[in-house]
Amino acid sequence: MAKITKAEMPALAEQIVKCLGGKENVARINHCATRLRVNPVDMEKVDKDGLKRLHGVIGIDSSKAELQIIVGAIIEDLYLEVEKITGNGGGAVADDVPFWKKRPSEIFSNFLLLMAGCLSPVIPALIAPSRFWPWFWPASCCTRTGWLVRTAPSPTTSVCRSCVPLIMAP
16 A cells, blocks of 8 residues: 555545545544544444545444544544544543443453553563573572582673572562
8 A cells, every 4th residue: 555645635534524424424533543533423424435445544443333444654644634624523532421420340341451551561571581580590599509609600600690689589
């Protein structure tokens, strides 16, 4: 797929709004990293096949109330253009149900999604030390028990002695 330029962005936004059934059919728009998220007033007015055929649209994904138009890295510029046309952006799609009226399972599910989003970038840093532990463990055992004693410690032993406490620190 060819790259969309900034000059082509307004035309693409016009075509997307036309396929969505016009600006009157767009209740709310939002975006994530690669998708334009649209809440249409009437999903029946949306031309999904037309959206799929547009140059610059990678694909679409829809649910009962939301349509996600997958466009890739051009989303920031495209979102601003669609927002200019429709006049109803506004960031996150608001819930109509207040927090205190939600079911406990829904609140817990939202909490887990929040934690997953916060912790997913940290997971590689948590896993990496466990990958190296099998290499340092034998040297650590040998040096601590006295089986590996040298008058002048080798560079490998010095590294193992200094790294093992860092890796296994509580």
